[in-house]
Amino acid sequence: MELFKEGNVIFHAEDKQLKKAGVFFNPKRKFDRDINVLLVSSLIKDNSTGLELFSGSGIRGLRLCAETKKFNKFTFNDIKSSNIIKQNLEINKKNLLMTVKTVNNAEATSFKSSSKYDYIDIDPFGSPVFYLDSALNLLKRGGVLAVSATDTAALLGSAQKACLRKYGSLSLKTAYSNEIGIRILIKRVVEAALAHSINLVPILFNFEGNFIRVYFKANSLRIKPNIGYAYQCYNCPNRTIETLEKCDYCGSKMHRVGPMWLGSLYNKKYVTKMLSSLKQNSMKFSDESSSKLLSYLNAILSELPVFSYYTTSEISSFLKQPEIRISKFKNRTVLSPKGFRTKSNFSDLIKSLNSE
Numbered sequence: 641m642e643l644f645k646e647g648n649v650i651f652h653a654e655d656k657q658l659k660k661a662g663v664f665f666n667p668k669r670k671f672d673r674d675i676n677v678l679l680v681s682s683l684i685k686d687n688s689t690g691l692e693l694f695s696g697s698g699i700r701g702l703r704l705c706a707e708t709k710k711f712n713k714f715t716f717n718d719i720k721s722s723n724i725i726k727q728n729l730e731i732n733k734k735n736l737l738m739t740v741k742t743v744n745n746a747e748a749t750s751f752k753s754s755s756k757y758d759y760i761d762i763d764p765f766g767s768p769v770f771y772l773d774s775a776l777n778l779l780k781r782g783g784v785l786a787v788s789a790t791d792t793a794a795l796l797g798s799a800q801k802a803c804l805r806k807y808g809s810l811s812l813k814t815a816y817s818n819e820i821g822i823r824i825l826i827k828r829v830v831e832a833a834l835a836h837s838i839n840l841v842p843i844l845f846n847f848e849g850n851f852i853r854v855y856f857k858a859n860s861l862r863i864k865p866n867i868g869y870a871y872q873c874y875n876c877p878n879r880t881i882e883t884l885e886k887c888d889y890c891g892s893k894m895h896r897v898g899p900m901w902l903g904s905l906y907n908k909k910y911v912t913k914m915l916s917s918l919k920q921n922s923m924k925f926s927d928e929s930s931s932k933l934l935s936y937l938n939a940i941l942s943e944l945p946v947f948s949y950y951t952t953s954e955i956s957s958f959l960k961q962p963e964i965r966i967s968k969f970k971n972r973t974v975l976s977p978k979g980f981r982t983k984s985n986f987s988d989l990i991k992s993l994n995s996e
């Protein structure tokens with residue numbers, strides 16, 4: 641066991657991400673936890689209640705309590721590491737005076753509580769789908785739900801059968817698979833919530849290699865969720881969310897992918913709120929964390945709200961050209977360093993590139 645410091649918190653854990661690790665801690669997720677702290681601090685009201693179903697060392701929940709001061713009650717839960725969480729709470733008690741803390745060691749699927757929560761966090765090993773019902777049962781109207789998934793083989797198209805089984809969707813390995821994965825995850829969570837009469841809207845996403853995290857807000861408005869299919873040509877990079885049997889560029893068969901969330905991947909109002917609280921500097925992020933958060937949120941806000949991005953590699957190799965420089969395109973995406981978005985359809989994109 642080692643002693644770590646992250647943000648405002650000191651804690652015991654093992655620097656191991658393996659299931660067999662005594663107490664899980666992944667230092668590579670610091671930026672993800674920074675986003676989490678900023679989001680909670682900006683969007684959750686004072687005196688809220690929070691529940692973390694998979695606490696590990698407790699670092700995430702500890703940071704949320706100590707750095708945002710938004711919670712007057714916070715419940716930590718982990719089937720394995722409740723004793724360490726208690727120790728870590730003790731080490732940080734000066735920073736947590738305002739919060740009533742409870743530590744449970746329940747299996748997350750059978751976590752029970754007599755009261756509901758304003759913030760619930762699902763950060764398991766693998767897929768979150770098994771835990772959605774326990775979380776949704778306990779989510780307040782207006783609350784925020786955070787959902788992580790690391791079963792990227794399923795979501796990103798390498799394990800299509802697993803994706804069909806867990807998410808009810810056909811995924812596909814493509815140049816923009818991470819976007820498909822995020823959209824399939826959102827669809828699954830939004831549909832699970834509808835069964836609980838909760839309308840969830842996605843606020844923000846984060847993709848880091850084999851890790852996807854999406855934040856949702858439970859709205860009281862009844863809006864029809866934007867769920868449907870994408871169509872991908874296997875003979876050229878053309879894709880669309882228009883129902884298309886034959887590719888309108890090369891004439892080949894279009895293949896249906898999904899169903900998936902086809903709406904925006906972020907909520908402009910809430911992300912703008914996060915950006916302004918960051919600029920007001922109310923949280924004590926290091927300069928490095930602040931500038932990383934600033935550029936991430938600005939990049940999110942400038943993403944074109946269109947389905948899927950193209951990469952310079954796939955377009956260049958399709959055109960049998962030397963790799964086109966990404967700096968040529970002004971609408972980039974946080975999902976790939978070589979990715980760009982365009983409002984043009986594929987035929988117009990190719991036409992404009994050929995006419996240069």
Ligand SMILES: C[S@@+](CC[C@H](N)C(=O)[O-])C[C@H]1O[C@@H](n2cnc3c(N)ncnc32)[C@H](O)[C@@H]1O
Pocket residue numbers: 663664665666669693694695696697698699700717718719720721746747748749763764765
């Ligand atoms: C990915 S880690 C959580 C990481 C933590 N949220 C963080 O940011 O560092 C997953 C944790 O879930 C716990 N866990 C695994 N299966 C569980 C289950 N069915 N119910 C409750 N906890 C479980 C593990 O012991 C592990 O600590």
Ligand SMILES: [Zn+2]
Pocket residue numbers: 873874875876877878887888889890891892
């Ligand atoms: Zn085609």
